[in-house]
Amino acid sequence: MTTTLDILTAIADPIRLKLLRAIVHHHDETGSASTHTCTQHLDLSQPTLSYHFKTLLQAEVIVEHKAGTKKFYALNSELLQKKGIMIELLLK
Numbered sequence: 395m396t397t398t399l400d401i402l403t404a405i406a407d408p409i410r411l412k413l414l415r416a417i418v419h420h421h422d423e424t425g426s427a428s429t430h431t432c433t434q435h436l437d438l439s440q441p442t443l444s445y446h447f448k449t450l451l452q453a454e455v456i457v458e459h460k461a462g463t464k465k466f467y468a469l470n471s472e473l474l475q476k477k478g479i480m481i482e483l484l485l486k
Contacts, residue, residue, distance in 0.1 A: 396454040398477050399438035405481065410446050414481065415466050417446055417456065426459065426466035455481075 402438045405411060416435040417427040435442060444486045447467065455474070474481050 396473065398479065400453045400475070401455055401479055402424060404449055404455050407446070407449075409436075409438065409442070410450055411448050412444070413450070414455070414469070417469060419483070422466075424466075424468070425455065426468040429465045429467070432467070 405414065413432060413436065416432045420431050420435055421427045429443065431448075433440065436443065438446075447456070447458075450467075451458055454470050457470050459466050459468075467483065
């Protein structure tokens, strides 16, 4: 079970905050952003992005779904709301 501390630790990293901003500001009509979209908006290598996606997934800050060979990510709004974390304020 993810704790509030797990979530706050995961989002405390500046790179992960940038990644979350990319997801929030460049998502599609379903509220998800592809790995490719995030890569376009951040000047980071694929292995670096993968590491940060993994950290955010483990803390359940984001959720992942796949469509074919593409991966998409979205904020786990339900969990964040349940924990009382208004992450949108950090991402403006």
